[in-house]
Amino acid sequence: MDRRNCLQLLAAAGNSVIGLPTFAAGERLRIGLTAVILADQVAFLSRWGRYLSERVGCEVSFVARDSYQSILNLLASGQIDVAWICGYPYVRYEASLSLFAVPLYQDRPEYQSYLIRPQGGAAAIQGWADLRGKVLAYSDPLSNSGWLVAQVQLARVRLRSRDLKRSFFAHGHRNVAEAVAARLADAGAIDGYVWETMRQQGMAAVAQTEVVWKSAFFGFPPLVTKQGAGNPYAAGLQAALLAMPQDETGRELLRALNLTGFTKGTPAIFDSILQQAKTVPGSGLVS
């Protein structure tokens, strides 16, 4: 079963929960995952959940959804305790969210957004200005790298949505890569960390695409909690995440995630996203 099928399996399972060691009923932490990571590896999530459970002292499980909004809804309704979302929804709903942890990618809490095109499509698309009359794939309406950055760049080259032949959301960064590889889209806005991780794992879709443009660095998609949720195990979970680089199992799990660790982070990391969102009509942050 490949990763996509695994993801579909997880999505179809609704509020499915990855099985973990047995703890007392009600003593659990649920982490919501979005397309910011390749969250369709059941065996990996099982190992990671077991690792965290042993350190937190309660059952830690993962809930995957293919849209950011779904995870935010689950967080808002208290069905999950922690959500791994993008920096853009964090800054957009910062008032109701608390920064829980920020992953370290190459030892930095930052990442880039990429514009990719099909392999060998050099003559057609060299940059954002070449997207006129082309099909562009986005990741998610609440994705910084997969939508917000693209809106800023299109505006910068004075391209409006109707100047594109068509645009669509692929419900995940990975799907953006696959849509561009299949030439369903002429170009795609994708999370640079996800694209690099896919390349590291030798996924075919990445091999058929190439990066046209890289953005400036933005705050890495953070883990957040609902403001004032107060789960008694949350602090333990945060400590376990931050301590992952300190043991071999944790380092192995981090290598699988293509990360180097977690940090508490500060909201200031996401200021660039905030400033950017304020320039995009429809971002919900335009004053």
Place this chain on the structure above:
Amino acid sequence: MLRRLPYRVQIPLGLSLAVLITALLVTTIAARISARTARQETLATLDRAVVLLIAQARPMLAADDTWRVFSLLRDTAALIPGAESKHARGAVLDADGRVFAASDPGSLGTGLQILGASLHGRKISSAAEITERQQLDQDDGAIVLIDPIRSEDGQTIGFVFVEVEAPVFAPDWAALAKPALIGVLMAVMFLVPIGWWVGNRMTRPVARIVQIIERIGHADAASLHAEVPRTADPEFSRIGDAVHQLIGELQERQKAEERALSAERLAAVGRMTAAVAHEINNPLAGLLTATQTLRLHGDSGPIRQRTVELLERGLQQIRTTVAALLPQARVEDRPLEPGDLDDVVTLVQASASRQDAHLSTRTDIESALRVPSAVLRQVMLNMLLNAIKAAGGDGKVEALLKADGDRVQFCVANSGGAMTSERFMELLTAESGQDPRGFGLWVCHELANHYGGRFELDAMHSGGTRLVFCIPNRERREVQA
């Protein structure tokens, strides 16, 4: 080549070939039917795929979700025949007839105008003109299916577009050949040996009948009758009846031949008896005349002496003649002497007198005579009596006994009618032995052959008939056959 083979091989071989040819024919026909129905099956599969795509794509199209429609097309591409080999492709078009998402975006790019545009040189109806499913058949056998996708309230929100190239409908001969080959191999492995066995079984009665026919005339008829196979098959029954009839007829023929042989043996005995009677009867007339002479002139010493010697030599000739005719009786015979001709003349004189025939003889002896006297006396007696009869009344008979170192020759000419060669040959045949005159000549002919000589008609003689008897002048009595 088949016709040169034995019947017993032809039938099994023919049956085996028939099985093989039948298998090939059935396979070929099945392959053609399969190829013909393949297009219908492909169209039916396409129909099901289109129905499925319409149902699944409707909510995605309504939600303007290109990625999910693409995922649907990609995941269901296997349902479209030829999609995996890039000979077919499917797409969902938006309400304006542009590609919303395609299973192969490389050939049907997103946003490409399909409806109302030209495809492979043919204009496709516009989105507004298509209200129901359309099937566009291309000249090369390819097809294009366009089916509207409607919302629940009947509004056209898009179209399913499926294009299948001609190679998809082409029969997959390689795939068809595999079961065909298996069928033929099965036929060869199982049916051909069975055909051979059945053929052998069919020809077995024929083989037995052939063996029986080959033994007809050599084996016992009753056992052959018993060996003729009995079968319920009407054709074989007729053959069996014919063989029974053949055996019966041959049996009858053998009996007839045995009867004919017996009759022939009886006839041969009759001819032998006639020959003995003839050879004995010839000198008897002269001997009876001698006894008459002895009775009338027996008082005269010289006459009595001469007559008694004549009687003795005549009787001796009869004895020798009988001995010659009976192989088991062997008697010593003396060589011929010139006086023997006088004795023979004396013996036939009475006959000549009764015919008023004039008989004259002549001898020309240059060498000692070594031929047996009884044989020459018998020959001379027969030839003279025949000549006297042939000469008729007042006829002339001239005899010549001639001898040299190599051969002895006795010639008799008569003044009667000239005998033709054909008549002479008729007289020499065994079948004419019933003719007393001819019988004597036949005996001469047989003796000439027996002693390595000849007996012939002098064709050069004129004024009557002249016969010549000639044998080698030596002591050997007979030549080896």
